[in-house]
Amino acid sequence: MTTTSKRKPFQERLDSFVQKLREQIMDGIYPPGSFLPPEMKLAELYQLSNKSVRKGLDTLVDEGLIVKINRVGNKVTGTGSKERIVLTLGCSPSIERDFALQQLLADFHAQFPTIQVKTIPISSGHPTVGNHNISTFKNFLENGIVDVLSLNPMYFGEFVENNCLELLEPVEQQPDIYPFLQKPFSYEDKLYVQPVVFSPMVLCYNKEHFRKMELPEPDSSWSWSDVVQSAEKLAIPGQRHGLYFHLLSENRWPLFMLQSGMTFQPAGEGETCELAGTKLLDNIKQVKQLVNNRTIFPGYLIESNDDVNQLFVEDRVSIIISSYLNLNEFKHTNIQFDVAPLPYTDYPATLLIIVGLAINANSPNKHAANLLLRYFATRRAQQKIREYTLSIPAYKPIAEQTGQDSKSLNRPSHYAMFREHLRSARVQRDLGLTDVHFYALRSLLKKYWSDMIDEDTLCKEARQQLKGYVLK
Template identity: 30%
Template sequence: MPRPNRSEYMARTQQLIAYIREEIRSGSRKEGDYLPSEVELGGIFSLSKESVRKALDVLVEEGLIVKIRRVGNKVRLSAPSTGSPEAECLPTSTGPEEGMVLRLACYPPLIREGRLQHAVSEYERQHPGTTIELLPAPFPLDYAGLGLADVVTVTGWDALKQKEKDASLSLLSEAPETEYAHPLLAKPYLEEGGGLKAAPFVFSPVVLCYNRKHFEQCRMEAPHAGWTWYTLLKTARTLHRKLEVRGFAAHIQSVNRWPVFLLQNSFRFQHGEGQRAAEDPAFWDSLRISRDLIHQQGGPVLWTESDEDVERWFKEGKAAMILTTYFGLNRFLDTELDYGVAPLPALRSDDTLLLTTGLAVNRLTPHQEEARKLVRYLCSAEVQADVRRHTLTLPAHREALSLKNGLAGNRPQGESVYRELWDRCRLYSDLNLSTGVLEAVREELKAYWSRLEDEAEASERLEALLS
């Protein structure tokens, strides 16, 4: 697996802190109880010993635990003064006189990209006595499973993973009825019986983003719907030669990027039909262009840890074209960059990958109606219009999505290209392969992308995964 970045470590640390707080608040761990060892906690939350210690230091400062040298970490519920951090973490009544606390576990970027902090603050203003606690987490569904969240954000990828373990998505309640722009936004959250388990919140297709100034300097035609990947490759070489910039950059190994080439070549994994997927010409035709994009532009090969690397290079003017999403475009909203977006270049088709995020209610929350009310609010025209006006994130609500006036920030030329893409949008499930195998295939392909293996060599190792 790729090494987690700093933001993921921070999110996991917050997850550990929230988990122990909740155990103490609920009474699962009583005064005098010892926590699991630092090694055990590190294993559970995929953290280093040093990160676990930093998390425990926070709980010590809050007065919830005490560290006993050579023994361990013990719960300490000393009587706190009113308003202290310890008071907030003790088991509390949820009677109406004390108000309602709802916990929303969300992917960290959504606090900014989905305006969640602003939205929950406004909700609290409109509903005195109700407090919404945002819990940033890389895997919000885990919070639902641990009983730590009433509402969670769910990507289409995570929903597919969960359905592979539990086709009925029994961890989640039926989603409240909300309005959304297209049936595809709901499809990732349909359980096997057809019930909807998450309300569509925001979305984005994968698109091509380009620096308009670079194209003007070279007197070249800007990307458009008629391009193929070979057009892009030829253009990237010219841009590199004339401007000494990277003509095209992408975090190819991301599961949000390389499957695009399979989808565009109409490749689908077949099971039990005698077809050896790793020897299918359509499979390698799809991947060959992705490798060419890495090695055949001229200049050094760029290796990336995340999409953020690519978006940073583009922001700095070091790359002329990138693969990105409307989520990623938010990094350019406060800049003076002259940029545009276009549909993806084509192979056999010009399909793209649709990325979705929904809001779901934990089936085990004791606050079912209150949680559903919060989801309806976050998916309402009012909140979704705020997302549309102040970010480049695409809201799921049809009315909010259609807004054209009062849009803040530096927006790209061709921003509305998403309207043309509904018929071209595809989902991970269209590949007919489990998420685990897709991730394993990605790991095996790194040697191929690096030119350490040819197609025949890579095919031998992939066949074991795909057979």
């Protein structure tokens, strides 16, 4: 046996020892001010020598997690004994709502008083301008403006497409985080973004409206035709519309494309992208019928999902396409609402939203940044997300727990419904388009749905602007 092979089992035990204690400290099993078990006890428990235990504990000292008190023991720090590190977290404005960020950061600061986290907002670029998002992210990362950055799969894909992954620090995969959430943030078997929360797109509906109209509530058997029929009965002219959603949101229009079951694939020389006669075009036309039906769909000039949420709160619309993240807008209201799977016509697919955190590879505080990411993936932090929000935690045991939810939130009775539809969840990248072509398709569809171009022109321009792809 070689020297290297002899060392490997020892190193694995030592790394496991350090990681286990680190997680127990971050989970609050050893809170600030408490003491770790005696070193002899730790050596026995983890099958290490006293010297190895001391070496592992030195790592935790360097991280600021514990302090060694001579002749007393190893105390979990809560005194701010080391020099304070300031981390900058760049995130979208909705993160405060989706994560209950202030509560989590307060808890993190209590556990790690030597690390202070400040947040700055990051707004993505205009969606019709290719590569604008990656330019914004590169500026924040290369100039050291942020140590940690919130990303979704769409934005992570831009890092891959633009060969910018060297700006992100690979992170360790966590065993209790849903594996399917880590895949969209991985490249060549390396994870670059730690998932924190997620949600499939769902129907959200006003239960009272359905009850008053004596209509059955939506379920997994519904098609879009069923939605239209119910929405027409729910609509009250001049007072309420049956259905509404922000069509041009990157989390709305792609789901109709995904429900066609078709994807864009690289084409050979001489091949063109032909929409005519495809299920994808059928779905595109179906969307147009939905949004142009003034009986059920308002002609309101919408600016964001916030407008949809406001109309729902005001009782002016009965059914919306939403996410668990957007449901946080209703968590402190008295609205009687619930959720159901998205309807479909041919292919049962829903769009998956994932929000995670990435570390700036150029950050001078990478170690502290890694502690922050580890914290967000702990049972403790994920339990707080479940307690304070309607977002779905990425930590599987917490997401799927039952009977332990806070009674102070207006949580839908079918909250756990998401578990039954994870197999049908897709991300925008599953369409097979690059960022530039994704927004080129969006621009074309916007013109078609607004009656600025007809069907023949849509198909013609798709052949021109989506060169290099075929539909299958």
